[in-house]
Amino acid sequence: MNNFQIEIKNPYTRSQRHSTFVYLLNGFAMVGIGAFTQLLGNTHWIKTVFHPPVISVAVLSSGVLVYGIALLLAVFFRNKQWLQNPGIAKWVRIFCIVANLKVAIIFLISQWWVPAGISLVMLLAHLFSLYIQQKMTRPLLAVFDTQRITLPASARRSTLEWTEVEHVLLRHGNLTIDCAHNVLYQWTISKHGIENTVAFEAFCREQIELAKPKRVADW
Numbered sequence: 001m002n003n004f005q006i007e008i009k010n011p012y013t014r015s016q017r018h019s020t021f022v023y024l025l026n027g028f029a030m031v032g033i034g035a036f037t038q039l040l041g042n043t044h045w046i047k048t049v050f051h052p053p054v055i056s057v058a059v060l061s062s063g064v065l066v067y068g069i070a071l072l073l074a075v076f077f078r079n080k081q082w083l084q085n086p087g088i089a090k091w092v093r094i095f096c097i098v099a100n101l102k103v104a105i106i107f108l109i110s111q112w113w114v115p116a117g118i119s120l121v122m123l124l125a126h127l128f129s130l131y132i133q134q135k136m137t138r139p140l141l142a143v144f145d146t147q148r149i150t151l152p153a154s155a156r157r158s159t160l161e162w163t164e165v166e167h168v169l170l171r172h173g174n175l176t177i178d179c180a181h182n183v184l185y186q187w188t189i190s191k192h193g194i195e196n197t198v199a200f201e202a203f204c205r206e207q208i209e210l211a212k213p214k215r216v217a218d219w
Contacts, residue, residue, distance in 0.1 A: 004200050006175055007190040008140040008152045019129050023075050023083055026096060026122045030068025030103070033115045037061035053110040060106065067099055086133070093130045097123060142175060142187070144168075144200070146207060149177065155185065162211035168204035170197050180215075 037053075038061035053060050074082055074092070082088045104119035140152035149160040160179065167178040170189070177185040194200055 002146050004144040004194060004203060006142045006144075006170070006194055006200075008142055008154070008175070009188040009190045019089075019133065020075060020079060020083060022122075022125045022129050023071055023096070026100070026126070027068045027071030027075060029118050029122060030064050030071065032068075033103075033118060034061045034063075034065030034068055036115070037064060037112075053112065054106060064103060067103075071096070089133060090130070093126055093133060097126045097130070100126065140187075144204060144207075151185065152187065160185075162207045163215040165204075165208055165211070168201065168208070170194070170200055 037057060040057070082092060100119045100123040104116050104123060107113075107116035107119060140154055141150075142152050143150040148162065149165070151157055151160060160177065164179045164183075165177060166180060167176075169176045169178075173189055175187050175189050179185070
């Protein structure tokens with residue numbers, strides 16, 4: 001074979017717990033904001049301490065409470081089915097971004113700064129989580145051919161020339177590339193790695209030997 005592709009375990013899959021935590025925190029925050037808004041629904045309090053909201057206090061507090069309770073129910077009873085399902089989680093995340101944006105805008109216009117700030121923080125957390133979620137769905141590949149090594153997207157570099165490589169090992173679920181000048185690359189491979197490890201390492205040794213005269217000439 002003149003080409004080997006090895007799938008690297010995506011490091012962003014560790015962010016599942018972070019993702020669930022964002023939903024949980026958002027749910028509790030919205031329940032708290034909704035209850036707080038309902039508590040301040042007294043006209044006298046609003047007139048003396050706060051600006052009146054741009055929409056009815058009852059509508060605003062009920063909407064925020066329903067949003068928060070729905071998020072908490074999803075976390076506790078539909079976490080794996082919805083929130084950790086790549087096909088559904090993206091749309092749930094987009095819904096949360098839009099919902100938090102609307103809540104933040106309403107409170108900003110009403111000059112209720114604390115609820116607006118909390119909603120904006122939750123919005124940013126969901127945007128970051130959506131970015132990580134998109135990273136999780138992309139396969140990371142290390143490609144070895146007769147010309148060069150193409151490193152996975154998570155690496156500091158995009159390619160390695162064979163003249164830079166000293167050893168390549170695929171052992172115990174780890175791919176290791178030992179380069180000149182004490183540079184080492186190592187990744188954990190996914191369960192879909194290559195089956196013929198012996199052929200792969202033999203191919204790499206052959207390319208390294210073929211590149212050595214060129215490396216000496218360059219130096």
